Amino acid sequence: MxxxxxxxxxxxxxxxxxxxxxxxxxxxxxxxxxxxxxxxxxxxxxxxxxxxxxxxxNREALLDAVCVRWADSVAADAAPLLEAADPTAALNDWLVRLVDHVSAFKGLASALLLSTDRKHDTAWVLHHTSEELVERAKAAGGIRADVTTSELMQLTSGISYACGHSKQAGKPTSTPERLIGLIMDGVRTR
Amino acid sequence: MxxxxxxxxxxxxxxxxxxxxxxxxxxxxxxxxxxxxxxxxxxxxxxxxxxxxxxxxNREALLDAVCVRWADSVAADAAPLLEAADPTAALNDWLVRLVDHVSAFKGLASALLLSTDRKHDTAWVLHHTSEELVERAKAAGGIRADVTTSELMQLTSGISYACGHSKQAGKPTSTPERLIGLIMDGVRTR
DNA sequence: CAACAATACGGAGACTGTCTCCGCTTAGCA
DNA sequence: TGCTAAGCGGAGACAGTCTCCGTATTGTTG
Missing domain, CATH: 1.10.10.60 (Homeodomain-like)
Structure with a gap:
């Protein structure tokens, strides 16, 4: 497509x-x-x-085309993480990278993390990649079983958005690492 | 002003x-x-x-004027929560309401949660209100002392954004309650 | 209450960006 | 070599932003 x-x-x-x-x-x-x-x-x-x-x-279509390519390169970035020794840490890592990538992409892509369908499209690649990491972390008992990939995607995309905006408003802002950390704290098994 | x-x-x-x-x-x-x-x-x-x-x-200025009024009414909503018996639950409640309000306001306001300065402006009212609730919860030992109001605002605004967008993309989406819940899980003392 | 600043009004129009329509060009096939 | 479907590109209709400036209104002062 x-x-x-x-x-x-x-x-x-x-x-x-x-x-x-x-x-x-x-x-x-x-x-x-x-x-x-x-x-x-x-x-x-x-x-x-x-x-x-x-x-x-329309603009949307062009944006999509641009993002599809971008998503592929981002997803490729995750390959090593899929074999990391500590799957929970790997997930954490991935989410941080995702925020960074999305921020670097100005916010063009922030909407992308949110949809789960659209067979081939941008979102799918990222969602799919994330899902693998989430599953591994769950299997290793590192994170709660009741948390879904979509939920993490929503939170992650929200963080990208928030970091992007408060940065451009010139405000001292908590780092993506920190915010993802807070979320992981809520999601980790205890 | x-x-x-x-x-x-x-x-x-x-x-x-x-x-x-x-x-x-x-x-x-x-x-x-x-x-x-x-x-x-x-x-x-x-x-x-x-x-x-x-x-x-410019458009921004008009948007600001609109939002200032809106923020006042939202903040008023928090008054009862300031005297709730369980400050941590009150904070949780407030964050959920905040997301709802922001979503109801389409996203006009989502950027507002992010700035902490702007003396009189919209953001200030909301930030200030939140701060009081956060302080009460900390004082009661309900949430971690190392978490700042700004951080919670960033996360909350992110959730508003994410919920707003995936809703309009027609996707089954986790509720704001749920997502705020996850964050509170990460932030609560154990 | 008249007259005059100071203040505010509003619409014409310059400018920028989106998107369509259609006559012309070109690639690719026989 | 010539034909035709596929593709091109620019003129221009339309919509939105924002400015400029002559005109109207307010409220104050004698």
Whole structure:
């Protein structure tokens, strides 16, 4: 579900433009936040606005495409953690990284942690990765069995949001590590 | 710091328009979210855009004015909790209410929980109220002494955000009670 | 109560961004 | 080499933000 929703493959020029758009959009969103001008992105990518809007009917769609790629790279980051000796510590670690990644991505991605369906989409990758880590921690008896992955995702995404915003408001803010720590304290078996 | 930053009082017509604008803006923001058209708000309030922009130089300013009133009413809600027999339960209760209020306010207010300065502003009222409840709970030995009010505000605002978003994404979502519960579990003395 | 500042009003319009429509171009196939 | 479906891109309609400035209103002072 990248672009051609099945059917014949994209024409070469179309694919080229598609890739260029996603690349430029990534830059632009990072530089100017999720409100970056779409016409501007089109211009930088060397295509007309019409082309952009054919590939991505609205801002959301483009944002999604950008985030999907991003999510893949983030999820890849988790691979070593899946084999860590202490699964609970690994989960903690992962959640902190997740917050960092999401923050680095300005908040483009914060909404993503929240949905659990959308088969192939961004959220799925992250949710799935998290789930594995959660299961391992539960199996090892490190965290309470009644806590769900979704709940942790909600809390984590909330923390990203909160850290991002209070940081940009210039306020001294507790670190993600600290806040995740508090949550883990509530979730750990005793 | 409502409108006249000291100096002579506002002229009668100016005050009238100011009030009307805040009232209409509240409705509009609730109805259409924080992106409601400002020109439209002006029109509904029966004034020209120029008038709106003189009173509120930008969207943020108007949003602030709306939120200040809202925060006062929310804070008033906490009065009984300040004398509750079990301060820890009272804190829990308050945090849940806070999330509910913020969610009801669409997310207009979620950013507000985060700043701790801004003397008179919205955030202050809420932060201050929370602080009292936190102090009482600490004094009663119900929660850890190392946890700060800011931290709880960050987590709470995060939860509002997360609940608001996953709800509107149509996903089955854990209740605010549950999530606040998890946090309280991490924060309670054992 | 008249007249005059000071204050406030409001709408025209400049500007920016979103998104669509459609005539033209190009890739890919026979 | 030529045809056709797929794709392109820019002109422009529309909506929202915000400013500028001539006009109207308030409240004060003689």
């Amino acid at each position: 990248t672009a051609e929703t099945q059917g014949r493959p994209m024409r070469a020029d179309a694919r080229r433009n598609y890739e260029k758009l996603v690349a430029v959009a990534t830059e632009s969103f990072l530089a100017h936040g999720p409100d970056a001008s779409l016409d501007d992105i089109a211009k930088r990518a060397g295509v007309g606005p019409g082309t952009l809007y054919r590939h991505f009917p | 409502t409108a006249e930053t000291q100096g002579r009082p506002m002229r009668a017509d100016a005050r009238r328009n100011y009030e009307k604008l805040v009232a209409v803006a509240t409705e509009s923001f609730l109805a259409h979210g924080p992106d409601a058209s400002l020109d439209d708000i002006a029109k509904r309030a029966g004034v020209g855009p120029g008038t709106l922009y003189r009173h509120f130089p």
